Amino acid sequence: MFELIGIPPQALFGQLLLGLINGAFYALLSLGLALIFGLLNIINFSHGAQYMMGAFVAWLLLRYAELPYWGALILAPLVVGALGVVIERLMLRRLYELDHLYGLLLTFGLALVIEGGFRHIYGISGQPYAIPPSLQGGTNLGFMFLPTYRAWVVVASLALCLGTWAVIEKTRLGAYLRAATENPTLVRAFGINVPVMITLTYGGGVALAGLAGVMAAPIYSVNPVMGSNLIIIVFAVVVIGGMGSILGSVITGYGLGLVEGLTKVFWPEASSTVIFVIMAVVLLIKPAGLFGRA
Amino acid sequence: MTDALLEVRGLEAWYGESHILHGMDFDVRRGEVVTLLGRNGAGKTTTMKSVMGVVRQRRGAIRFNGAETIGLSSNRIARMGIAWCPEERGIFASLNVRENLELPPVVRKGGMTTAQVLDLFPRLAERATSQGTKLSGGEQQMLAIARILRTGAELLLLDEPTEGLAPVIVRQIGAIIRDLQAKGFTILLVEQNFRFAATVATRHYVVEHGRVIDCLAREDLEAGGEKLKSYLGV
Structure with missing residues (x-):
């Protein structure tokens, strides 16, 4: 086998x-964040906690209801999304007239409460979640070994991102959403119930986080802090891609994941900071983000 | 006043602390084109926004087809058959011309089809895939009017459709308004340009300090031009 600047291909492709x-995961999470920020003007800091809840609901469903992975993949996002609807109706709704900061503080506080609650009950050691039997094993591609479950995650996430993008850019519902992001008052005066649309958008964005959580459960262990570890990077992704840009956040999510992976190969010490360095550079050169409209 | 499609009685409205409308009274009968004339800041646009339910702090009576709408939200009012073309036109930058045109949902049967609307505004068909805000000012105004014709709304609220447009476009908009009246639409028009208003409307309400101070028929406007000029200070 060939070697690239002294790096064995197994390590590189791995x-x-x-x-x-x-x-x-960056793409799925930043997609939901971008959707929510676009329509609600809320920076949803509880996104990480909602991702973690998705994983936990899947684990609880398996443990107490013996619902397997595929059922959880549908049910857990619905449960998490429904909780999101309750949060929007009871709390976020009161903040739209106020500064961004209030939404950020509320959702940050909620994240702490949710995480603290799970930590209190389940500890931080983490719960294992087995890969479903139909996705176990893998394929030897010659240059690397490809575990089936990981291939599934990449493909499913890509399909979800493209599907969401298509709904927003190509359908009537998406046109309502884009229009309401620009001018909710006028869209409402056309006869569309914008408050309900806002509630469902928050529920949908949160459900996406929950779905990402279910997909993550067999890869990372199910653990109360799994969201807070990820969310800081996801926010950097959103800032780099441009707040509120759907396609931008998806492309940036995948791109930065790859950049991070490459950095691990060539300069492992920098791998945990490379995204933040890129964020600083992008903010200097293009403050609205790579895909944002200034 | 039994044939009034829109009846406004004692309408008051506020923006926060400031009291803008102080008891507006007027009617729009089915099939009429009626204008609200008045100086800047007289309360014409606020009246329109109050009828549409966009200004929420309002009191008095606004009856449409005999039904009270004063307590309803703007999406419910729109569903009853009132459509609004705002002064700033409200063309969406993230939607192309066709998406802008097809955005307002059909609220009742009897509206024009997209094909009929495009017949009336051929320019919009040519630019269907352009971004909405890339159109010229006149085209944007045409689009803002065109998109509310599909909805089946009976009453159109047009807020200063000629503002900032070239005379040739103003004449086109005048022709379109007469055409729409002939098609059976009822139109409430806010205007500062009373020469334009005189060419399209059957009656004119003169608004000052949030009240209707006079009502002139088309004939009065021709005869009493001087009186109106003194109202408008032109």
Whole structure:
């Protein structure tokens, strides 16, 4: 086998795959954040906690209801999304007239409460969640070994991101959403119930986080802090891609996952900071983000 | 006043602390084109926004087809058959011309089809895939009017459709308004340009300090031009 600047290909492709997996989660989470910020003007800091809840609901469903992975993949996002609807109706709704900061503080506080609650009950050691039997094993591609579950995560996430993008850019519902992001008052005066649309958008964005959580459960252990570890990077991804840009956040999510993976190969010490360095550079050169409208 | 499609009685409205409308009274009968004339800041646009339910702090009576709408939200009012073309036009930058045109949902049967609307505004068909805000000012105004014709709304609220447009476009908009009246639409028009208003409307309400101070028929406007000029200070 060939070697690239002294790096064995197994290591290179292994890290690239890892980067792609991380990128898949960055993309799914930043997509939801971008959706929510676009319509609600709320920076949803509880997104990480909602991702963690998705994983926990899947684990609880398996443990207490013996509902397997595929059922959880549908039910857990619905549960998390429904909780999101309650949060929007009871709390976020009161903040739209106020400064961004209030929404950020509320959702940050909620994240702490949710995480603290799970920590109190389940500790931080983490619960294992087995890969479903149909996705166990893997394929030897010659240059690397590809675990089936990881391939599934990358493909499913890509399909979800493209599907969400298509709904927003190509359908009537998406046109309502884009229009309401620009001028909610006028869209409402056309006869569309914008408050309900806002509630459902928050529920949908949160459900996406929950879905990402279910997909993450078999890869990372199910653990109360899994969201807070990820969310800081996801916010950097959103800032780099441009706040409120759907396609921008998806492309940036995958791209930065890959960059992070490559950095792990060539300069491992920098791998945990590379995204933040990129964020600083982007903010200096293009403050609205790579895909943002100034 | 039994044939009034829109009846406004004692309408008051506020923006926060400031009291803008102090008891507006007027009617729009089915099939009429009626203008609200008045100086800047007289309360014409606020009246329109209050009828549409966009200004929430309002009191008095606004009856449409005999039904009281004063307590309703703007999405419910729109569903009853009132459509609004705002002064700033409200063309969406993230939507192309066709998406802008097809955005307002159909609220009742009997509206024009997209094909009929495009017949009336051929320029919009040519630019269907352009971004909405890339159109010229006149085209944007046409688009803002065109998109509310599909909805089946009976009453159109047009807020200063000629503002800032070239005379040739103003004449086109005048022709369109007469055409829409002939098609059976009822139109409430806010205007500062009373020469334009005189060419399209059957009656004119003169608004000052949030009240209707006079009502002139088309004939009065021709005869009493001087009186109106003194109202408008032109």
